[in-house]
Amino acid sequence: MRSNGVGVGGGRGSRGCRRIVMWAAVALCAALAAGAVSAQQAGELAGTLKKAKESGTLTIGYRESSLPFSYLDRLGKPVGYSIDICRAIVDAAAAEVGRELSIQWAPVTSDNRFDAVTSGKVDLECGSTTRNVERLKHVSFSPVIFVAGTKLMVPKGSPIRSFKDLKGKTVVATGGTTNVEALERLSARFGLQLNVIKARDHADAFQVLQRGGAHAYAGDDVLLYGFLRSSAAGGRFQIVGDFLSYDPYGIMFRKGDPQFAAVVDKAVREMAVSGELDRTYKQWFMNKLPTGERLGLPMSAQLDELIRAVPDQSDQPD
DSSP states (O other), X not given: OOTTOOBTTTHHHHHHHHHHHHHHHHHHHHHHHHTTSOHHHHSSOXXXXXXXXXXXXXXXXXXXXXXXXXXXXXXXXXXXXXXXXXXXXXXXXXXXXXSXXXXXXXXXXXXXXXXXXXTTSOSEEESOOBOOTTGGGTEXXXXXXXXXXXXXXXXXXXXXXXXXXXXXXXXXXXXXSHHHHHHHHHHHHHTOOOEEEEESSHHHHHHHHHTTSOSEEEEEHHHHHHHHHHOTTGGGEEEEEEEEEEEEEOOEEESSOHHHHHHHHHHHHHHHHHTHHHHHHHHHHTSOOXXXXXXXXOOOHHHHHHHHTXXXXXXXXX
């Protein structure tokens, strides 16, 4: 993830980036304050924690191709940055309910991940999901764990250098993502008349581009860089242009469950304060991955600022 990208509209994009960082920092602090009361202090267990104590399990929704956030290793096991954060949340929930909890795994896609959470099929959605105001009306999110942005991947030698070169062309993006929303906004605003293909998942979108079914693939920059590093075909493509959107990621869970929200917030806060979140980031973005790739993407200034904004409440009274 590069921290010096300029968004659509030059200075307006930079101001937009600063606004998203400030908004996310305020939301983070508010969520931490709201989560200060533990489930035990609130009385009997309810919601997800009650279910976890009774069943001894929590269900994690994972993505199959959101490298390095949530994807399958060579043995078909879910691994990644978001998965490690979710494991820490499960450990925190186990401490809260007073028993060991096992993890049940459930694959989700961009299109069905929200229904999986709201219906109770999964307790935590651990992938590369953008936390925004519209989605917060329907689901809840952890504090921000990553800041990404929509960019374009095109074949090497393509004349496309920015979104303005896409007029009348076909662009593929993963259905149900903010990348599709960004394309539709730009198409309407600048009269681009884009033909947007909505793929089932990120790997499918990349396949469409490889087969020549689209002129460009619009996706979160970090996921695009992941394909460049992990795919044998990666050398045929390049990432171009300014950021078309800025997208803060979070771990998604059901809305209206304050006890579980407190556990999620506390777990992520403790990872940030202890330095574990920074170490986890380096493991997945700087070091060699279990599948052999090395992304070599330093933490962006935006994410570093958010992590440093987490207050250390260890010396505050219970």
